[in-house]
Amino acid sequence: MRTRDENKEETIRQKAIELFVKHGFDGLSMQKLAKEAGVSPATLYIYYKDRDDMIVQLWVWVMKKMVDTTLEGFDPGMSFEAGLKLQWQNRARFCMEYPMELHFMEQIKYSPYHEACSKKMDAKFINTMGEFVHNAIRRKEVVKVPVEVYWSVAFAPLYQLVKMHMSGRGLRDEKFVLDEKTINQTFKLVLKALKP
Amino acid sequence: MMETMNAVLVFKTNLNPSGVEDIAMLLSKDPRIKKWNVDLEDVDRILRVVSNTLTPMEVQHQINAAGYLCEELPD
Numbered sequence: 087m088r089t090r091d092e093n094k095e096e097t098i099r100q101k102a103i104e105l106f107v108k109h110g111f112d113g114l115s116m117q118k119l120a121k122e123a124g125v126s127p128a129t130l131y132i133y134y135k136d137r138d139d140m141i142v143q144l145w146v147w148v149m150k151k152m153v154d155t156t157l158e159g160f161d162p163g164m165s166f167e168a169g170l171k172l173q174w175q176n177r178a179r180f181c182m183e184y185p186m187e188l189h190f191m192e193q194i195k196y197s198p199y200h201e202a203c204s205k206k207m208d209a210k211f212i213n214t215m216g217e218f219v220h221n222a223i224r225r226k227e228v229v230k231v232p233v234e235v236y237w238s239v240a241f242a243p244l245y246q247l248v249k250m251h252m253s254g255r256g257l258r259d260e261k262f263v264l265d266e267k268t269i270n271q272t273f274k275l276v277l278k279a280l281k282p
Numbered sequence: 283m284m285e286t287m288n289a290v291l292v293f294k295t296n297l298n299p300s301g302v303e304d305i306a307m308l309l310s311k312d313p314r315i316k317k318w319n320v321d322l323e324d325v326d327r328i329l330r331v332v333s334n335t336l337t338p339m340e341v342q343h344q345i346n347a348a349g350y351l352c353e354e355l356p357d
Contacts, residue, residue, distance in 0.1 A: 115324070126355065126356060127292075127324070127326065127355060128356060131292040131321075131328055131355075132290045132292065135319050136323065136324070136328075137323060137324075
């Protein structure tokens, strides 16, 4: 009887994400992955029903990593400034530590897999984030705006800076490194924008 | 997930879409099979069966009897 092996499963996940990021959807066949990961195709089918099932399961796994990192030390009762600052630090850390995984998530977002994946979104995470913002609105620390507006102001500036950092280039193609000073400068502007 | 409690049997076949329909009648009414699927996108047309009682040989015989190739894939 075949059993699951955590280490083997981890190697398979890493290789799958790597192949996917390097060569896209077509680069990730079960046969190619088996060769790359040094396992037999039969082993892959112990973990996954087929390629589509594997892609969704990979997404769930990366999402869990993202959620765990983002919520480290976080409490929805925190003051808005302290809570958002921690969110920025945690989110930036996830992006730097898991660049491949981040790329994978982005590719899924603009693919036909997006729908199947978003159904598996962690409700606890969404609720925690919502609770945090609603607490802050109640305490009059944040303006009440539609969630898309809130997210775009609260997090998109950070993700844009992270993207530039990862490409190593700024807007005029000069070298760009995201340092503490730049983060703090941007963070202050974001706080100001969200004040009631 | 519950599936980890069961054995997953993996076979290489020559099934095509109509072949899947043929074997669907056999496999779906077998109470010993918890779940099954065929990955037609894979070159080996993988048949995957989840069962904690069936042996690979038993599955192989069923598929062969329906007129299709089926051999267990080694780990």
